[in-house]
Amino acid sequence: MQVALNVPAEESSLTFGDLELKNDLSAVRNYSLPLLIKNFMRISSSSERISVVIIGNTNQAYKTKQLVKDIIKGIKRGASPIPIHGGCGGVYSFRNSRGENIAIVKPTDEEPYASNNPKGFVGQSVVSVKRSVRVGETGYREVAAYLLDYNHFANVPLTALLNISFSFFSVNGEMTSNRTAEMKQVSKLASFQQFIPHGFDASDYGTKIFTVASVHRIGILDIRILNMDRHAGNFLFQKLDGDGGFGLVDLIPIDHGFCLPENLEHPKFEWVYWPQASVPFSEDELEYIKNLDPIKDSKMLRKELPMIREACLRVMVLCTNFLKEAAVFGLSLADIGEMMSRKLKSREEEPSELQLICIEARKMIAEKDVFFQEVDAEGNHLAGSSSGNMRPNEQLAGGTCFVKVMDMNEEGWELFLEKFQELLYPAFTNRKSSGNA
Structure with a gap:
């Protein structure tokens, strides 16, 4: 990978959920992909058993670094993270040295139906509580929304993707901080968002x-x-x-x-x-x-x-x-x-006006003999296959998905x-x- 991607090995790591892969890929499951991380910045405190790697190099990396330093100072002063009990996924509020909430951390492997969900929502599903969003993949979407909010137009709080190694996370549904045995450092890929003080409901x-x-x-x-x-x-x-x-x-x-x-x-x-x-x-x-x-x-x-x-x-x-x-x-x-x-x-969903436009556009392509690639449940193209004879009404079967976008090749x-x-x-x-x- 160092040769192919021009990324020095010491500046990158290969992760899968809460695991950092070394020389063994046996933990990789077929419904998601390992992530090659280019480490932009590493901040650690060995005495407090915490290490944070900021992933990517956004324009706001300096602000992210400052927030990370503040939470490490808070942990040194005894301000441990606070698990947030609402919702279905694992969420933690990290504090500064004054005990003030300054960041919200959501590990990707503690999402609803993910392997380490601390609230009982554990499963093997590929798709999470929302269709077309896979388990373990909401974290980078949080970051994408922030990156797309140019000039802070919509006021999305600072959001980044981190790899956090710490002894205060859920493993197999159990909080590591609650264990009687010696606490072990756990590595997590997580979204990291600045906490915004706010007022009333x-x-x-x-x-x-x-x-x-x-x-x-x-x-x-x-x-x-x-x-x-x-x-x-x-x-x-x-x-x-x-x-x-x-x-x-x-x-x-x-x-x-x-x-x-x-x-x-x-x-x-x-x-x-x-x-x-x-x-x-x-x-x-x-x-x-x-x-x-x-x-x-x-x-x-x-x-x-x-x-x-x-x-x-x-x-x-x-x-x-x-x-x-x-x-x-x-x-x-x-x-x-x-x-x-x-x-x-009549208790049945009908396509939206936007979806109807897309269905009609697909029909126009089909009439011009533009072929579509078939995809499997993972979204991978099936070699040697096409579905050029597919018509929009076939997409309506079962009412599961009216419009797909990845069954078209680039030309289509x-x-x-x-x-x-x-x-x-x-x-x-x-x-x-x-x-x-």
């Missing part, structure tokens, strides 16, 4: 206190990354006024592990029902959307997060293109969100995007007409 006061700008900015990000889990529970709220009342608040989005799915799934945009989402985009917001470049974004994510699956990038390209064209046409955030959301009729994908673009204007016109009716 806004559910007690309603959505009218949210600013239009904050709703729009988070909505724009959610559309780009096809967030399947945006609800009131993953917004943090900060007051904008200085008095003791409850004036307008700014929103800070967290928990992006269920974004960038491998297929064009059904998103969850709670903001689509809020009045702020129906307000037209501002000139600044339109300029921001105009400058988005999904091809450039894909290249950036491949470099920063080489473990990210190509299907996730295709979904991001598709959704970003949809957002850009819809904004130019004059649709509101609510319009765009509704077009991406499925409708329930490019042609699909062309046809998709051609179909947008009529769809937007129809949306405007139905909205004005």
